[in-house]
Amino acid sequence: MEIILAIAIGVLCSCGVFLMLRPRTFxxxxxxxLLSYAVNxxxxxxxxxxVGGVPVISHGDIDPSHYADPVPQALVLTAIVIGFAMTALFLVVLLAARGLTGTDHVDGRER
Amino acid sequence: MNSLMDHLIILPILLPMATGAFLLMFDDRQRTAKALINVTSTFMLLVIAVFMVMQASTQGPEGAAVASYAVGNWPVPFGIVLVADRLSAMMVLLTAILGVSALMYSLARWHAAGPSFHSLFQFLLMGLCGAFLTGDVFNLFVFFEVMLAASYGLMLHGLGSARVKAGLHYIAVNLAASFLFLIGASLIYGVTGTLNMADLAAKVAMIPEADRGLLEAGAAILGLAFLLKAGMWPLGFWLPTTYAAASAPVAAVFAIMTKVGIYAVLRISTLAFGADAGASAEFGQTVLLVGGMASIAFGAIGVLASQTTARLAGYCVLVSSGTLLGAIGMGNAGVTSGALYYLVVSTLAISAFFLLVELLDRVRAEGAHVLAITLEAYGDDEEEAEEEVGVAIPGALAMLSISFGLCVLLLAGLPPLAGFLAKFSIISAMVNPDGLTEATPIGAASWWMAGLMIFSGFSALISLTRTGINTFWVTMAERPAPVRVIEMAPVILLLSLTVALTILAGPAMDYMHALADTLYASADQVSQVLATPLVVDTVAGAH
Known part of the structure; x- marks a missing residue:
């Protein structure tokens, strides 16, 4: 499972970085x-x-390694919300730039 | 804990949040009411910040309580903790001062240039104050995002294609930086199992050797995100364009946004990688030192090469960041205390300069033939329609040139003003690392750093003098400069604060010395923060 997840994160991340370095805003x-999925x-x-770990630890003498760590789950929820909002905002700016400059090049002009 | 003073720490976050949300309920046509509420709230923030600094300055370096606040009554280190030591309190005060002056300036006309200016302004203040006060790495991320989200809106305030183009780059770069921040924070959590800064400081030394690489990788990635905000070379190319494109009052507040990055670097590096960090002690200091020096060099050359005054101001920000990062990279309490004084002075001066830039452009509007030719050569095709703005005040041109002269003195670091004192105290501490009484050999890094600082001052002097000549001597303004009192007042306020800092340099430096001492001997502070009492004592009854 580790190797599959690692490959998935790696592929998402490399595709994200490649696309981010392209000249079109889209x-x-x-x-x-893609990068935000990788990060999440x-x-x-x-x-x-x-696998199948319960996220909440009950009282008593128990082994915490049987439980899923709840903190990263809370963090990832926050990160998803913030990342989503920021991407939506970027989309608006993208449209504004397209309207104002007449091109979808990131520098606002073709080369 | 019932009095308002006990909840003082959370007020700089709650007040702007409540005001910003409240202002959203007003229609944009009720501009006067919105402006009035915004001004009241920002002034209240200033008062709160002054109280915080007063409270913080009574904390002795030897063990008097650091104010900390367990948010939501969750015990530390499980919940989020807010910490107000001298550094945080000082940064909140600086934020409030810049907020007041930029807001006053914007009331002349900028606040009417687009929707929701007042709400965004308050949210920016909230994000800034939160970032300075939080004691939790992930909470720092959240406040960074609050600050950035508001700054995206403010950056685009007033629209125009130059702003949208620069804003597009700014948002893309900062979104990428936010992802780096998340990767760094989660790596640190994965290794240490904590996100609380004080808890982190206590745990770093206990990390097994096998995990140390991961921890340091996490810290380095986190540092990249901070340094990108701070504008360290080679991460700061977005900065001059963005700041030059932003409207004047927005750029004036943005002057403190680079300092958020520097604050975070200073905080994490002294807490987690201080002297007690075992094998990880002083991690990344060489990077800060070399990167800081490279930013000074890059900024100084940029200052000389700038064709417009706004870009020049942007490069001054880079020089200021570089000086601070280099000084922090020295890892010496004396140098850091000088650097913190420099931080306050340079932020005030740059903020005033950003406000002045627009006024200078207005003076120059008709007579700038000298610059016009070079501008054309470099393809700056942005033609801003210049209309008559405001009622002229008598002697405005004289006030403008005096303010500009003060800015030159501050930015170039010439005596007698505080810019000189700041640079002098940094260089003096660098060549006497163990105090004035101990003779120690001076390292090569100190020579390079001192040389670069003096070079950057010199380049600022050349470039600003050129700007001054082009503005005040070439332009034979026949009509008085169209500058309103409310535009001039914040500039004078900021500059008179730097003059006050010059006169009261003694007490100010005492504050900075005490601050730097607590930063580099953080063990006391860490144990105090970890022992933060609950806001409402319920736990005793529950069990």
Whole structure:
């Protein structure tokens, strides 16, 4: 499972970085979205991978390694919300730039 | 804990948040009411910030309590903690001062240039204050995003294609930086199991050798995100264009946004990678030192090469960041205390300069033939329609040139003003690392750093003098400069604060010395923050 997740994060991340370095605003925004997926999965993985682990620890003498770490789950939720809002905002600016400059090049002019 | 003073720490976050949200309920046509509420709230923030600094300055370096606040009554280190030590309090005060002056300036006309200016302004203040006060790495990310989201809106305030183009780059770069921040923060959590800065400081030394590489990689990635905000070379190419494109009052507040990055670097590096960090002690200091020096060099050349005054001001920001990062990279309490004094002075001066830039352009509007030719050569095709703005005040041109002269003295670091004192105290501490009484050999890094600082001052002097000549001597203004009192007042306020800092340099430096001492001997502070009492004592009854 670790290797599959690692490959998934790696592929998402490399595609995201590649697209982010492209000259079209649409490619940049797709790149940023892919990168945000990679980052979210990565945060999730930082809480250690457990299969079928319960997220909440009850009282008493128990072994916490049987439980999923709840903190990265909370973090990833925050990160998803913030990343989504920022991408939406970027989309608006992208449209404004397209309208004002007449091109979808990131510098506002073709070369 | 019932009096308002006990909740003082959270007020700089709550007040702008409540005001910003409240202002959203007004229609944009009720501009006067919105402006009035905004001004009241920003002044209240200033008062709160003054109280915070007063409270913080009574904290002795030897163990008097650091104010900390367990948000939501969650015990530390499980919940989020807010910490107000001298550094945080000082930065909040600086934010409030810049907020007041930029807001006053914007009332002349900029606040009417687009929707929701007042709400965005308050949210920016909220993000800034939160970033300075929080004691939790992930919470720092959240406040960074609050600040950035508001700054995206403010950056685009007034629209125009130059702003949208620069804003597009600014948002893309900062979104990428936010992802780096998340990767760094989660790596640190994965290794140490904590996000609380004080808890982190206590745990770094105990990290097993096998995990140390991961921890340092996490810290380095986190540092990249901070340094990108701070504008360190080679991460700061977006900065001059963005700041030059932003409207004047917005750029004036943005002057403190680079300092957020520097604050975060200073905070994390002294807390987590201070002397107690075991094998990770002083991690990344060489990078800060070399990167800081490279930014000074890049900024100084940029200052000389700038064709417009606004870009020049942007490069001054880079020089200021570079000086601060280089000084922090020295890892010496004396140098850092000088650097913190420099931070306050340069932020005030740059903020005043950003406000002045627009006024200078207005003076120059008709007689700038000298610059016009070079501008054309470089393809700056932005033609801003210049209309008559405001009622002229007598002697406006004299006031403008005096303010500009003060700015030159401050930015170039010439005596007698505080810019000189700041640079002098940094260089003096660099060549006497163990105090004035101990004779120690001076390292090569100190020579290079001192040389670069003097070179950057010299380049600022050349470039600003050229601007001054082009503005005040070439332009034979026949009509009085169209400058309103409310535009001139904030500039004078900011500059008179730097004059006050010059006169009261003694007490100010005492504050900075005490601040730097607590930063570099953070063990006391860490244990105090970890022992933060709950706001409402419920736990005793629950068990």
């Amino acid at each position: 490619q940049v925004i797709i790149g940023l979205s 999965l990565f945060i999730f993985a930082m809480g250690r991978l457990t």
